[in-house]
Amino acid sequence: xxxxxxxxxxxxxxxxxxxxxxxxxxxxxxxxxxxxxxxxxxxxxxxxxxxxxxxxxxxxxxxxxxxxxxxxxxxxxxxxxxxxxxxxxxxxxxxxxxxxxxxxxxxxxxxxxxxxxxxxxxxxxxxxxxxxxxxxxxxxxxxxxxxxxxxxxxxxxxxxxxxxxxxxxxxxxxxxxxxxxxxxxxxxxxxxxxxxxxxxxxxxxxxxxxxxxxxxxxxxxxxxxxxxxxxxxxxxxxxxxxxxxxxxxxxxxxxxxxxxxxxxxxxxxxxxxxxxxxxxxxxxxxxxxxxxxxxxxxxxxxxxxxxxxxxxxxxxxxxxxxxxxxxxxxxxxxxxxxxxxxxxxxxxxxxxxxxxxxxxxxxxxxxxxxxxxxxxxxxxxxxxxxxxxxxxxxxxxxxxxxxxxxxxxxxxxxxxxxxxxxxxxxxxxxxxxxxxxxxxxxxxxxxxxxxxxxxxxxxxxxxxxxxxx
Numbered sequence: 001x002x003x004x005x006x007x008x009x010x011x012x013x014x015x016x017x018x019x020x021x022x023x024x025x026x027x028x029x030x031x032x033x034x035x036x037x038x039x040x041x042x043x044x045x046x047x048x049x050x051x052x053x054x055x056x057x058x059x060x061x062x063x064x065x066x067x068x069x070x071x072x073x074x075x076x077x078x079x080x081x082x083x084x085x086x087x088x089x090x091x092x093x094x095x096x097x098x099x100x101x102x103x104x105x106x107x108x109x110x111x112x113x114x115x116x117x118x119x120x121x122x123x124x125x126x127x128x129x130x131x132x133x134x135x136x137x138x139x140x141x142x143x144x145x146x147x148x149x150x151x152x153x154x155x156x157x158x159x160x161x162x163x164x165x166x167x168x169x170x171x172x173x174x175x176x177x178x179x180x181x182x183x184x185x186x187x188x189x190x191x192x193x194x195x196x197x198x199x200x201x202x203x204x205x206x207x208x209x210x211x212x213x214x215x216x217x218x219x220x221x222x223x224x225x226x227x228x229x230x231x232x233x234x235x236x237x238x239x240x241x242x243x244x245x246x247x248x249x250x251x252x253x254x255x256x257x258x259x260x261x262x263x264x265x266x267x268x269x270x271x272x273x274x275x276x277x278x279x280x281x282x283x284x285x286x287x288x289x290x291x292x293x294x295x296x297x298x299x300x301x302x303x304x305x306x307x308x309x310x311x312x313x314x315x316x317x318x319x320x321x322x323x324x325x326x327x328x329x330x331x332x333x334x335x336x337x338x339x340x341x342x343x344x345x346x347x348x349x350x351x352x353x354x355x356x357x358x359x360x361x362x363x364x365x366x367x368x369x370x371x372x373x374x375x376x377x378x379x380x381x382x383x384x385x386x387x388x389x390x391x392x393x394x395x396x397x398x399x400x401x402x403x404x405x406x407x408x409x410x411x412x413x414x415x416x417x418x419x420x421x422x423x424x425x426x427x428x429x430x431x432x433x434x435x436x437x438x439x440x441x442x443x444x445x446x447x448x449x450x451x452x453x454x455x456x457x458x459x460x461x462x463x464x465x466x467x468x469x
Contacts, residue, residue, distance in 0.1 A: 016043015190268030359408030
């Protein structure tokens with residue numbers, strides 16, 4: 001494969017995780033890579049996504065634990081919040097990781113040339129690059145990888161565009177703490193940031209167009225809503241403002257006959273692909289109604305020498321999916337044959353309690369014509385949750401009727417993001433609920449909940465002793 005494509009020139013548009021994964025693998029396979037980036041090196045995850053958001057969430061959790069925890073004998077107090085100091089520490093770590101995970105990789109990899117500028121297609125073979133100084137140049141490559149990511153999207157609510165609302169990007173670096181934060185959206189980004197500001201001490205009202213995490217098992221959204229409301233958040237489902245007004249007193253959102261007022265508004269209604277200015281029509285590249293590049297399982301567009309990976313496609317918007325897609329695209333661009341299997345892709349919402357899922361829900365299994373059954377184990381039956389004095393949530397397993405083959409898992413609870421990977425491995429290994437029930441799990445751990453949930457298919461776990469085999 002490497003020898004066949006020696007001297008191949010690959011142009012990568014973007015510099016996020018998908019772009020870097022693709023560029024590195026293409027060089028390993030003998031190609032020469034030109035990377036084109038119009039903004040900050042590193043893309044969404046390290047700069048305005050995963051890294052800063054998880055730092056914010058962890059800091060907010062630390063603050064909330066001072067105020068509210070379940071342990072007798074440990075004093076509780078109102079935390080003092082210095083948002084400017086939090087943001088400074090957060091951004092210092094962002095810059096550190098951008099340096100070590102992106103800039104230094106370029107410096108150490110002579111096979112990748114970085115060009116600062118905006119790239120767009122003149123035709124299927126030619127990319128025009130507009131540099132920051134106003135000059136332009138063109139290049140022609142043998143293969144192209146589009147990895148331009150996505151950007152926050154806001155609905156067309158009257159008055160919204162004219163108001164100084166926060167996107168997730170703005171919220172992450174905001175140095176002031178709102179008194180009352182209004183949040184639009186029920187997605188991962190919306191619920192994570194809403195709870196973070198709640199934990200920092202803001203009053204929060206969240207409005208979701210339908211339900212929370214509406215694309216997933218309904219039990220997850222219902223359980224998360226209950227947890228958020230239990231902490232004092234106001235959660236309004238099936239609610240979309242009909243108008244947004246902003247004045248010196250803040251934001252005023254019309255919701256039916258009522259008006260909601262807050263000093264800040266965060267719009268977390270999803271992200272749309274960054275493809276509008278790429279000249280894809282001139283290249284003949286097909287996109288869907290949202291502008292996502294249409295690709296097959298090999299990350300190849302309808303134009304054979306043009307590939308795409310990550311959030312600019314219709315693939316799930318997770319950094320690990322983008323990286324995996326970028327690697328596989330590079331394999332295919334350099335003469336190999338690789339596909340991306342998402343059937344055992346785990347996902348996590350980093351709320352407290354966390355929400356995690358992998359595989360099929362019972363509803364999805366039935367839609368595929370599979371006969372499925374499920375069992376739900378409340379966390380009050382997991383010894384570690386009892387020891388933590390936090391039994392919010394459940395472990396739910398979906399299995400094929402008859403064979404018992406595990407089809408999916410949905411978890412709401414502490415450390416769900418860690419637990420879900422064990423379920424993903426079980427899915428990939430085509431294990432049954434009987435296999436899980438017989439597997440040894442360490443005690444006391446949250447992951448033991450998978451074993452106990454599997455046992456509920458055949459036993460009443462309330463009648464089992466601790467560590468029951």
